[in-house]
Amino acid sequence: MILSEKHKHFLQRAAFGPGIADLRNDIDIADLMVGSSGKQSIDIVVRPQSKDVKTDAGQRKELIQAARKQVFALNAAWVHQLVSPDIRAREKLTFFWHDHFACRVRAPFLIQQQNNVLRDHALGDFASLLMSVSKDPAMLQFLNNQQNRKNSPNENFAREVLELFTLGHGYYNESDIRNAARAFTGWSFNVMTGSFDFRERAHDDGMKEFKGKRGTFSGEDIIAIILEDPRTAQFITEKLWDFYVGDPDATIINSLSREFFNSNYNIGQLLDVIFSSEWFYASQYRGNRIKSPVELIAGLMTQTGGTFQNAQSSLYIQRALSQVLFFPPNVGGWPSGTSWIDSSSLAFRLALPALLLRNSETDIDLKDDGDVNNIINEATSKKLDFRVDWELIAHTFSRHNEQETLDALEYYLLARETSKANKRIVQKFAGKGENDTVFFKKAFTAFMSLPEYQLC
Amino acid sequence: MLVSRRKFIKHSLLASSGTLLIPSFLKALEHPATTLAERKVVVIQLSGGNDGLNTVVPYRNDVYYKSRPGIAVSSAQVLKASNELGFNPGLTKLNDLYDRGYLAVLNNVGYPNPDRSHFRSMDIWQSASGSESSLTTGWVGRFLDASCNGCATHRAIELDDTLSLALKGDSMKGMAMKNPEKLYRSVHDTIFNDVVTQNLLNDVEGQSLRYLYKTMAETKSSAELIHQHAIARSSQATYPDTEFSKRLKTIAELIKADLNTRVYYVSLAGFDTHVNQQNQHQRLLETYANGVHAFITDLGSQLMKDVLILTFSEFGRRVTQNGSGGTDHGTANNVFLFSGSLKQKGFINESPDLSSLDEGDLIHRVDFRSVYASILEKWLEVPSQNILKRSFSTLDFI
Numbered sequence: 001m002i003l004s005e006k007h008k009h010f011l012q013r014a015a016f017g018p019g020i021a022d023l024r025n026d027i028d029i030a031d032l033m034v035g036s037s038g039k040q041s042i043d044i045v046v047r048p049q050s051k052d053v054k055t056d057a058g059q060r061k062e063l064i065q066a067a068r069k070q071v072f073a074l075n076a077a078w079v080h081q082l083v084s085p086d087i088r089a090r091e092k093l094t095f096f097w098h099d100h101f102a103c104r105v106r107a108p109f110l111i112q113q114q115n116n117v118l119r120d121h122a123l124g125d126f127a128s129l130l131m132s133v134s135k136d137p138a139m140l141q142f143l144n145n146q147q148n149r150k151n152s153p154n155e156n157f158a159r160e161v162l163e164l165f166t167l168g169h170g171y172y173n174e175s176d177i178r179n180a181a182r183a184f185t186g187w188s189f190n191v192m193t194g195s196f197d198f199r200e201r202a203h204d205d206g207m208k209e210f211k212g213k214r215g216t217f218s219g220e221d222i223i224a225i226i227l228e229d230p231r232t233a234q235f236i237t238e239k240l241w242d243f244y245v246g247d248p249d250a251t252i253i254n255s256l257s258r259e260f261f262n263s264n265y266n267i268g269q270l271l272d273v274i275f276s277s278e279w280f281y282a283s284q285y286r287g288n289r290i291k292s293p294v295e296l297i298a299g300l301m302t303q304t305g306g307t308f309q310n311a312q313s314s315l316y317i318q319r320a321l322s323q324v325l326f327f328p329p330n331v332g333g334w335p336s337g338t339s340w341i342d343s344s345s346l347a348f349r350l351a352l353p354a355l356l357l358r359n360s361e362t363d364i365d366l367k368d369d370g371d372v373n374n375i376i377n378e379a380t381s382k383k384l385d386f387r388v389d390w391e392l393i394a395h396t397f398s399r400h401n402e403q404e405t406l407d408a409l410e411y412y413l414l415a416r417e418t419s420k421a422n423k424r425i426v427q428k429f430a431g432k433g434e435n436d437t438v439f440f441k442k443a444f445t446a447f448m449s450l451p452e453y454q455l456c
Numbered sequence: 457m458l459v460s461r462r463k464f465i466k467h468s469l470l471a472s473s474g475t476l477l478i479p480s481f482l483k484a485l486e487h488p489a490t491t492l493a494e495r496k497v498v499v500i501q502l503s504g505g506n507d508g509l510n511t512v513v514p515y516r517n518d519v520y521y522k523s524r525p526g527i528a529v530s531s532a533q534v535l536k537a538s539n540e541l542g543f544n545p546g547l548t549k550l551n552d553l554y555d556r557g558y559l560a561v562l563n564n565v566g567y568p569n570p571d572r573s574h575f576r577s578m579d580i581w582q583s584a585s586g587s588e589s590s591l592t593t594g595w596v597g598r599f600l601d602a603s604c605n606g607c608a609t610h611r612a613i614e615l616d617d618t619l620s621l622a623l624k625g626d627s628m629k630g631m632a633m634k635n636p637e638k639l640y641r642s643v644h645d646t647i648f649n650d651v652v653t654q655n656l657l658n659d660v661e662g663q664s665l666r667y668l669y670k671t672m673a674e675t676k677s678s679a680e681l682i683h684q685h686a687i688a689r690s691s692q693a694t695y696p697d698t699e700f701s702k703r704l705k706t707i708a709e710l711i712k713a714d715l716n717t718r719v720y721y722v723s724l725a726g727f728d729t730h731v732n733q734q735n736q737h738q739r740l741l742e743t744y745a746n747g748v749h750a751f752i753t754d755l756g757s758q759l760m761k762d763v764l765i766l767t768f769s770e771f772g773r774r775v776t777q778n779g780s781g782g783t784d785h786g787t788a789n790n791v792f793l794f795s796g797s798l799k800q801k802g803f804i805n806e807s808p809d810l811s812s813l814d815e816g817d818l819i820h821r822v823d824f825r826s827v828y829a830s831i832l833e834k835w836l837e838v839p840s841q842n843i844l845k846r847s848f849s850t851l852d853f854i
Contacts, residue, residue, distance in 0.1 A: 288662045320618065329575065332590050338667050339592065342619045343609055343675040344632040346668065347642050354647075365617050365634070367723070416662070421654040425647060449647040451668040 003412065006281050007032075012415050012456040013244050013289075014275060015088040016298035020305050020396050022085075023412070029275055037089040037123060041116045042077050045070050045108040048192060070108035075318075075325050076311035078115065082298045093122040093271070095294060095325075096243050101133045101165060102333035103142045104326070109194050110138035111326050126236055126265035127227050134161060134223060135196045137189035143331070146188040148181055150204040155181040158222075160331050166226045168235045172211065179208040184219040233261035237270065242336070244274060246285045287416030287455045290337050293321030295456065296349060300356060303413060304444060305392065309385035316384065319366050320348055346454075353448035356386040357441055390437035393444070399436060406430070406443060413447045415456050422450050495835055498707060498720045498751075498765045499596070499622070501581075502744070504727030505574065506769035507737060508789040508818075509808065512561060515542045519810035523776040527734055527783070540807050546741035549749035550792075557801045558752060558760065558794050560853045563808055565827065566788035566820025570771060574728070574785075577770040582622035584825050584844050591845075595828055596719050597625025598843045599836065603718075604628065609671075610678035613710070614721040615703035622721060630719070631678055635706055636686035643676045652676050685713035693754035700724045701747040708754045711763065718836065727769060733782040752794065760796030764835050764854065767792040768824065774816050788820035791827060793853055800853045826851055 003023050010029050011018045015036060082091045097118040105111060114136045121129035133139055140146060143157035158181035162172045186203030189196050208217045211225055226232055237257040241248060260270045274280055291299060297317055301307065308314045318324040322345070328334055341349075397412075399405050406427060410418065429446040430439055447453060510527065514520045515534045534542035535551045541561075543551050553559045569587040571577045576587075583591035593601075596612050600623075604611050612623050612630030623630030633639040643649060652672050660666045691709050695701040700722070707720045724744055729737050744767075752760055772789030788808070808818050829848040832840035841847045 288664050290664050290668075322618065330579065330590050332592075335592055337664070339624070341667065341671055342624065342629040342631065343671060343678070344617060344619055346671050347648070347675060348617075350648055350672075351642065351645065367616065367618055367620070367725075416665075419655055419659065422651060425650045425654065429647065446647060450651060451665060451672065454668055455662075455664055 005286075008411075009281055009286050009415070010275060012287075014271075015092055016083060016295060016302045017415075017456065018412060019083075019085065019302045020392065023396065030272070033089055033272065033275060036086060037093075038087045039090060039119060040081065040084070040087050041119065042074065042081065042112055044073050044077055045112045047194060048109055067106065067108055071106070071111060071326065072311045072315065074108060074112055074115070075315060076308070078325050079294075079297065079301075079308070079314045082294070083302045088302075090119060090122050092298075093267075094119045096240070097122055097129070097133075098325070099328065099333040100239060101139065102328035102331050103136075103139050104328055104330075105138045105142050107138075107141075107194070110141065113194060114138040115326075123268040123271070124266075126232075126260075126267055127223075129267070130165065130227070131220070131223055133165075134219070135187065137194050137196060140187060140189050140196075145184060148185050148187070149199075149202040150182075150185050153178070153181045153185065153204075157181070157187075158184055162226070164331060164333075166232045166235060167229065168231070171229070171231050176210055179210045179217070180222045182206070182208055183210070183217040183222045187219050227265065230257070230261045233257045233265065236260070236265075240267075240270065240274075244271070245280060246289055249279070252279060287414070287452070289456050290340055290454055291456050292334065292336065292340060293318060293323035293349075294325060296321070296352070296454070299456070300353065300448070303448075304357070304388045306356070306386050306388035309387055313384045313386060316366070317352065321345060341454075349454055350449050350451065353453070354445050356384055357388065357445050357448075388441075390441055393440050394436035397440065399439065402427075402432070409440075409443050409447055413444065414450070414452045416452055418447075418450055418452045422452070426450070494716065494718065495762045495764070495837075496711060496718055496720065497831060497835065498722070498763060500744070500748070500765060500767040501578075501620075501622075501721070501723040502727050502740075502767065502769040503574075503578070503723050503725040504729070504769070505577075505771045505773055505785055506727040506789065507729055507733065507783050508563075508769075508772035508786075509775065510733075510737060510783075511544050511547070511741060512563065512790050512803075513542045513544060514540060514807055514810065516540055517807075517810055519775070523810070525777070526781055527777050538803050541803055544738060544741050546738035547745045548742075550741075550745040553749060553752060553794060554802065557798070558796065560793040560798050560801050561803050562791045562793065562822060562827065562851070562853070563803065563805055564788045564818065564821035565768070565791045565824050566771070566818075567823055567825070568820075570787040570817070570820070572771060572785040572787070574770060579621060581768060581770050581824060582620060584828055592621075592624075593626055594620065594622035594624050595843060596623045596721065597621075597629060599625075599719065599832060599838065600628035600630060601625040602843055603836070603838045608678050608681070608716075609674045610682055610715070610717055612719040612721065613682075613707075613717050615706060616721075616723065620721065620723075623719075630721070631675065633679075633682070634703070636679075636682045636710075639679045640683040643679045648672065649676070682710065682715060685710055685715040688713045691754060693750065695750040695754070696743070696746045698743050698747065700743055701750060704747045704751040705754070708751055711755060711759060729773070730778065730782040730784060731780040748794065757796055760794075762797070763795060764797070764831065765792070765794040766827070766831065767794075768827075772818060775810055775813060775818065776816055786817045787814070788818040791824070793827075795854065798853055804853055822851070823848060830854060 003018055008018055011022060103114060117132045117136050121132055143160055144154050145157040148154040148157060155177050159177050162177060163169055182204040186199045188199050205216050207214065210217060210222060213225060234257040237253055237260050241253055256270060263269050297314060323334055397405055397408055426443065426446040430443040509520065510529055513529045513534045515531045521528050529544055533545045535545060535547060536542040537551065537554055567587060571580060571587050580587055582594045584595040585591040600612055609629060609631045614620055614623055614630060614632040615634060616632050617634055619632040655669065657669055660669045686709055691705055695705045703722045710717060726740050755763060768791050769789055771785055771787055773783035773786040778784050825844050825848045829840040829844060830850040832838050832843055833850050834854050
């Protein structure tokens with residue numbers, strides 16, 4: 001079994017940690033990136049047809065129930081897909097973009113459509129990604145742009161595009177927002193088919209002033225001007241650095257940002273540079289980043305090879321840890337780092353591996369936000385159904401020398417070495433004389449219950 | 457603030473075997489209840505958007521009855537309190553507290569540009585932001601930051617399994633626990649306990665990992681302190697048999713045991729009454745009132761002098777009923793304040809004005825952040841401006 005430190009760190013960051021299949025001859029990082037960034041759309045929800053839909057209360061109720069089920073299914077599908085080896089690098093990056101372009105709507109088709117837009121453009125150029133997301137019906141609905149009309153503007157969409165998606169606070173003023181909002185008037189969508197629709201009559205084609213330039217700007221023009229500002233490249237580079245690397249290094253970030261700008265915002269190229277640079281593998285960046293809940297769950301799946309037997313289990317855990325895919329708390333996205341950690345969330349995260357690997361029930365009740373229509377309040381069974389092939393694991397890590405086996409497991413599971421005291425704790429917990437599958441189950445459980453497992 | 461090596465060793469010699477080696481353990485013990493009568497706040501959050509108009513009923517108002525032909529609380533059923541307002545029949549016990557001078561009702565509380573989304577409006581109330589911004593910390597968390605830097609996490613306790621935004625500060629966070637026994641068990645679970653007791657914080661490297669170990673140590677030390685207090689004073693008083701009352705009972709036990717927690721936070725859900733609301737709403741209000749009444753009775757008049765209970769909901773509901781025998785999301789609402797030290801009692805401001813609405817919704821007269829400011833400045837005695845990000849005038853109920 002060969003897994004170099006570099007290879008391991010790459011997998012911790014570009015994906016969700018190494019899996020059993022990654023324990024083979026060391027391969028080239030570049031190959032790995034290509035080999036694991038394939039693409040697979042999520043296609044569970046059928047595009048609605050433009051029909052005259054007159055429904056009565058009973059039919060409406062059925063439709064709402066059906067929609068709820070579909071959103072559960074979308075969540076489960078994405079969780080399942082996140083860890084698929086041939087596409088996981090793109091999937092993790094799609095997850096990054098989902099947080100960056102945070103959006104929360106109810107219609108299953110719109111949710112799915114946006115998710116595929118993010119996935120399609122994840123490794124492409126940011127200009128196309130930005131344009132596609134800005135015209136995406138889910139985003140337009142979430143940020144109320146159908147209500148943004150000539151003579152009656154709604155600035156929400158324009159504000160968030162500038163503040164959260166591109167330039168960041170302080171690099172534009174209120175007048176820019178007003179003018180941008182005017183330029184985006186008419187950007188709407190067909191509620192029946194879920195497609196972008198430009199409403200000419202609602203569009204304000206008058207003279208506008210935006211970031212020092214004057215013209216009868218359209219929404220497309222505004223986006224072009226935003227992209228002409230290197231500040232946009234800086235903003236995105238900083239966020240990608242925070243997600244993939246760690247504490248900021250201004251010099252390196254500035255240099256990456258310039259390259260990113262000059263490459264016409266080529267995201268794939270930027271990531272290639274990051275993953276092939278020596279500094280990426282420096283010890284200060286290894287094992288020092290707190291996993292978000294989704295990363296924790298995906299990591300558990302990847303490293304054990306385990307799968308959830310029902311959508312409710314992974315949904316329950318996402319809710320308990322306050323991160324549910326497709327339901328960011330607001331347009332600013334999710335918190336990060338130590339914000340995920342408080343007494344109770346940490347206690348639950350540390351106890352989670354034992355819960356999952358023993359197929360236990362949990363006794364943690366989840367908060368109901370009071371909204372009868374909020375589908376993520378669905379009372380889910382507290383029995384967590386997670387299956388792992390322990391025979392395969394026992395076969396992969398042979399056990400002839402117990403100390404060596406435990407060392408190998410520590411290396412495989414943890415992003416950084418743990419203390420001597422913890423090694424003794426794991427050894428004691430894993431026990432002796434048990435049959436192989438029991439030993440490995442206990443050893444895995446013990447290592448994953450250490451605080452070091454929360455880091456990548 | 458790291459304990460110096462010498463002080464650490466001195467304390468560890470005093471500590472008996474089996475206790476934590478991590479210095480942060482000492483924090484829980486380093487802050488005894490500062491004064492005999494340290495004031496406490498109990499925040500009760502009604503989740504879902506409580507229908508204020510059917511809670512505090514304007515039983516003489518024609519507009520009320522005309523707007524709610526199917527669901528209004530009738531003049532015969534209402535528990536008349538003032539000559540304009542009465543209480544929902546489920547609030548008999550609340551009416552008793554009103555009569556005894558423990559209750560102040562503040563009407564028309566809200567904020568400008570109200571948001572009718574549950575999660576947005578609840579975030580606004582919990583973070584004390586305006587509707588135009590999104591904060592990632594809560595007002596109680598920021599109170600901890602301001603008043604209590606480096607002290608134990610149990611200075612604010614939420615009676616739940618997961619921690620709300622309200623208790624998350626920039627550097628300090630409160631702790632969520634449903635009952636002391638469960639918390640104690642969870643930190644005495646083999647691996648958690650072993651890891652905390654057998655590692656030294658000083659030997660842990662890396663900012664993120666240190667934060668995790670520190671949090672584990674704080675959790676364990678708070679859990680043990682709470683456990684000691686809880687078993688010292690388990691309550692003999694009778695409480696209704698509801699989950700909500702159980703949580704209030706736990707709070708009462710901890711208060712009576714003199715635990716140095718300053719803010720307790722507890723929720724009651726189910727108020728999003730869009731459909732056939734009357735029975736459901738009345739039952740919920742009964743659960744609420746009966747619990748609060750048992751709590752106040754248990755504490756007694758002496759302890760209630762130092763306890764202030766705030767009850768709020770993330771928004772009220774629309775004046776006109778909807779087509780399903782219920783009501784939809786609205787705006788301004790009433791807020792209840794209970795204490796043995798109220799300076800203003802009963803209905804302390806004007807009744808809701810049903811004749812001047814904003815597209816069918818009540819218009820707020822009091823910004824909820826003034827309520828928070830009053831509690832922070834006058835009750836908890838800390839400046840409120842930094843905590844609330846702005847200056848808000850205080851009210852005179854305390």
